[in-house]
Amino acid sequence: MLTDMDISQQAKLRPIGWIADDFGLGKHLWREAGHSMAKISLEAAKAPRRGKLVIVTAVTPTLFGEGKTVTTIGLTQGLHLLGHRACACIRQPSLGPVFGVKGGAAGGGYAQVVPMEAMNLHMTGDIHAVASAHNLAAAAIDARLFHETRLGKAAFEAKSGLKALNIDPEQILWRRSVDHNDRALRQIQVGLGDNNGPSHGSGFDITAASELMAILALCDDLNDMRSRIGRVILAMSLDGKAITAEDLGVAGAMTAILRDAIEPTLMQTLSGAPCLVHAGPFANIAHGNSSIIADRIALAHHDFVVTEGGFGSDMGFEKFCNIKTRASGIAPAAAVLVVTLRAVKANATAGDDNLAKLESGFANLRWHMQNVLGYGLPLVVAINRFPDDTEEELDWLKVRCLAEGAFGCEISEAFARGAEGAKALALAVARACDTNSNANANANTNGNANSKASFKPLYSDEMSFGAKLTTLAERYGASGVNLSGQARKDLALIESLGLDGLPLCIAKTPMSISHDPALKGAPGGFELPVVGLRLHAGAGFITVLTGKVMTMPGLGLNPGYLGIDINDKGEIVGLG
């Protein structure tokens, strides 16, 4: 059997200029960037919106995902095959998973973005740029602390001509960033040795979880990015004031580092349909959606734009609905929920034989369907077929999904058959979008039930922090919320800054609808433990850390890097 990489490397790629032409981009709107990629100018977003946005999500996944990106790319290929102008908008893979677990994030089989090794390894360098801007701010705050401490306030101000910031070394809120799974960097002590301090505790998060990654994904344009970066809070002063990147004078330089990263990267699918790749993954610990800028560029030139949120509908989809649409004002026209027989069974809490396991695990799928339907969206369930799936089980699942209120339920064979294998799904999704008469309406971000738009977020801007959190927790099935001492302290700080009205970005395990990966199915009656909060004033949300979630993964016992190498032709091997 061919690997994903074999299929990618054997593919006959179209010149990226042809893809850009088909996209409708004049030559002034793009520039070639490495192997079969192009950076797209933000000017390309200025044409009026013409397309419908489809959001792809999934049931609670097993460890390796259930083929959400395969389905996103396959669906785009299917719509393209049907003659629609269709474009996928997905996130740049992180090197953490690429080298941590086997495989990349460019789809798979005959539903891939190609060349997959270019997409999986750096692409056009956006994630590195985010880390670089992030770490410049970290270096800058520590350097300022060093100089102010060394000289004292008066001498510092006299010598530098700058106003002292009086940084509290115990309250440097800005950690550092690297795009690898590096467990040893989760918690570190910096500024040790002679004349490198003051020393203080710190740590690295994986770059996808950087606030700057969220800003890249949520901003409107370069000016908006500049303003948002200026608002980023790096530390607290000894007298309790927030110290922003603007206060430190580093916001302009950080934006300069990101000037190229703000442009989405155009690539192609195996069927030659376009794909814009932009912003980062990790919908468990970050907001984890691709960028608003990419969506706008794609929607200005296509009838259908297919995007995805990471993990299950409790994770990336929830953040898509409650964070991304709030910032973009663009309501989706329909949702696709990806499921596999394997995942339904993996979510079973009882049952000995296959059908009993399906029946038990169906509770999880039902929860995700109801979750999606609750946002007012027409829903198509896509069953991502695996070779040994039986017709009996597939039929059983289809009947149940339709009975639960799905607009449609189609089997996707995009992995094995590419566009052709996603044709039925594409037809169903196109029809679902048509039923949604307000698909092109702006998102109603205040959850007003009288709005004509069918889509509505789960909570309104006006709700208090506690009400928003409780609403989210109850949707997961929790009976209540339990804030740790640290979380209460964090909340008090956020309240003192008057920023407790921001939307919430829940960081939790993706392996359960709850905070506890051991709770399968559709758990209920648990208490959601909130262990800490992180204020992201520039991104415009509060991250809520729950359970044992960590913002830096670690490498496992048999990390993916073991199999990766170059061959004697200089080609990369072993990448999925």
Added chain:
Amino acid sequence: MLTDMDISQQAKLRPIGWIADDFGLGKHLWREAGHSMAKISLEAAKAPRRGKLVIVTAVTPTLFGEGKTVTTIGLTQGLHLLGHRACACIRQPSLGPVFGVKGGAAGGGYAQVVPMEAMNLHMTGDIHAVASAHNLAAAAIDARLFHETRLGKAAFEAKSGLKALNIDPEQILWRRSVDHNDRALRQIQVGLGDNNGPSHGSGFDITAASELMAILALCDDLNDMRSRIGRVILAMSLDGKAITAEDLGVAGAMTAILRDAIEPTLMQTLSGAPCLVHAGPFANIAHGNSSIIADRIALAHHDFVVTEGGFGSDMGFEKFCNIKTRASGIAPAAAVLVVTLRAVKANATAGDDNLAKLESGFANLRWHMQNVLGYGLPLVVAINRFPDDTEEELDWLKVRCLAEGAFGCEISEAFARGAEGAKALALAVARACDTNSNANANANTNGNANSKASFKPLYSDEMSFGAKLTTLAERYGASGVNLSGQARKDLALIESLGLDGLPLCIAKTPMSISHDPALKGAPGGFELPVVGLRLHAGAGFITVLTGKVMTMPGLGLNPGYLGIDINDKGEIVGLG
């Protein structure tokens, strides 16, 4: 007066495809990469060598450099203006200095590589790729230590199917890497907190000082890079064995990360001459020369290839002669020594008026001239003229340089007048190359005086570590060498591995010929204090840390980032 950035932004660039055409590269040998840049295939190095290599160096610089890159680019422009096929080969700027001190490293005035903001900010991402490969190895060794410690040797081997490495947590030799001036990361403790350890001391070096940067600069091709990375020593085992990237199984993945970085980036000078940009700076703490691959590609297609080594001739030039030519086998045809009246005066140790200061400071210039001449190279001194330099002083300097044995001494006005201002220098350099009948010969790396090649390194491969170090120290003017206890311990380890025969890469201040920045002029009689050694088995040299040198810079009181921003047209401002 126009800033460097104004000049760069006002320049009318030629399409990079035209530059590649003039270079002589078929379309299959390059691919466009972002704004006016192209990545060049290594196949382009396969044509026979036709050109002469000119190495540009300088006197002991003041803090902001004396215009070495201005002269390198200006000379290339001048040779190009004279109708020669000429190409510059220089290093990618590090973001550390870009944001630390005002200004980039793309030259200046009318002798620049353009667009300067693209070159100064990420370029094509090579430095980020080096940091990423470096940090993958760091994450991998800590993860292996974590799993072997947590499970114990037997269980680790049974569960993973891998052989235990028995890493000594006190002897993890591989630090981490970031391309910023981040003082707080010089010395850190990693692996703190629950279940993230074993905790141990570590630190970050600026990426230019990564062994992988040296490998990028010194390797022949992708296979050689792969072999060298495999030899990189990451840690020692509890039973005293070296643990390499190959042992850890991470060398292939590290090479895959660098697969695009191995290709030099083609840019253009303001006069439209080509420039290959490749590998990193910091000739004080790294070997700090541009790549052998870029030189080979340029030499295969041009009559003159102009490259530079960082700081004074005691730093980058010395490493060019003793490390780079040893690896490449390519002897330079001539050397250019850049000097300014300001730098000569700054090196004065006595004198009240200008001429007396020049006379005193000339001792430094004389040392650098003798140093260069000692390698058997014809030498042209280039006086980089500043607006308020007087004719009297310039004439004085010229007479003295010719009397000291320079083949020529010319005033360069490349900053103010571009190619036209470097014409006299270009003529002199071309003539100097012609005097060197063996310019195209291979370097004689064993210092055999009977060789026909005029160029010879300072020491031979066969000399012992101590003899090499003493030879270098004596050339600096030292009366002896003093190894610290740590350095002796490091040497014993290197000897135990049988690798003490490698060439030396001296890390020292660039602000004096000695190890002490306070010793101006041409100091003598001091003892060179060696504080530690670092073995770089993959790069193929031993780094010798002297004095108070640090492998991670810090941000100053008024860091360069303060002035950098984007304007309302989305252009970067304040970058030099």
